[in-house]
Amino acid sequence: xxxxxxxxxxxxxxxxxxxxxxxxxxxxxxxxxxxxxxxxxxxxxxxxxxxxxxxxxxxxxxxxxxxxxxxxxxxxxxxxxxxxxxxxxxxxxxxxxxxxxxxxxxxxxxxxx
Amino acid sequence: xxxxxxxxxxxxxxxxxxxxxxxxxxxxxxxxxxxxxxxxxxxxxxxxxxxxxxxxxxxxxxxxxxxxxxxxxxxxxxxxxxxxxxxxxxxxxxxxxxxxxxxxxxxxxxxxxxxxx
Numbered sequence: 001x002x003x004x005x006x007x008x009x010x011x012x013x014x015x016x017x018x019x020x021x022x023x024x025x026x027x028x029x030x031x032x033x034x035x036x037x038x039x040x041x042x043x044x045x046x047x048x049x050x051x052x053x054x055x056x057x058x059x060x061x062x063x064x065x066x067x068x069x070x071x072x073x074x075x076x077x078x079x080x081x082x083x084x085x086x087x088x089x090x091x092x093x094x095x096x097x098x099x100x101x102x103x104x105x106x107x108x109x110x111x112x113x
Numbered sequence: 114x115x116x117x118x119x120x121x122x123x124x125x126x127x128x129x130x131x132x133x134x135x136x137x138x139x140x141x142x143x144x145x146x147x148x149x150x151x152x153x154x155x156x157x158x159x160x161x162x163x164x165x166x167x168x169x170x171x172x173x174x175x176x177x178x179x180x181x182x183x184x185x186x187x188x189x190x191x192x193x194x195x196x197x198x199x200x201x202x203x204x205x206x207x208x209x210x211x212x213x214x215x216x217x218x219x220x221x222x223x224x225x226x227x228x229x230x
Contacts, residue, residue: 041222043218043220101148104157
């Protein structure tokens with residue numbers, strides 16, 4: 001089966017610009033996650049979707065970050081305006097009730113200069 | 114609140130030797146799951162092994178085994194017969210079982226493992 005797809009792989013933007021990331025989960029996976037991984041740290045959950053509904057967005061900086069999963073399949077994460085501290089790898093993952101583990105994409109490495 | 118602690122920022126191991134990566138956790142949930150993921154330089158997180166809090170036996174998957182000591186709240190990963198391809202970042206993670214298989218993961222800070230030829 002195809003894995004979790006993310007694009008772009010790399011993005012460099014200036015502070016105060018906007019950026020968007022795209023994720024396509026494994027087919028049939030109703031649960032989708034966006035994690036932020038700052039260099040040298042473990043991933044931290046930003047937002048979790050169940051189909052097209054938000055389950056947990058308690059760690060999402062809502063003044064600048066937004067995410068959507070309109071048709072319950074692929075998802076976009078947007079940052080506007082970006083800050084220097086947003087430089088990180090943004091990982092998308094998906095899971096299903098039938099499997100114990102979550103499956104991760106290769107991530108998007110964002111550098112804000 | 115749930116917390117994962119990995120106290121070894123970096124580890125070295127000689128090829129073909131065994132290595133133990135430490136992980137301690139804290140949770141008030143009576144039921145939970147513990148995971149280990151590998152993150153090579155390419156960036157993707159690769160699932161290695163899972164241990165449920167009520168599992169009686171320690172989990173094993175090929176060269177990976179999880180040394181689960183519930184009373185000490187530790188879930189150390191043991192890699193036997195290390196290979197050069199094992200060089201990567203390793204993360205311990207926890208999920209509350211009340212969320213089923215679709216709950217969020219709480220990750221530790223990771224341990225960088227380098228295998229020497």
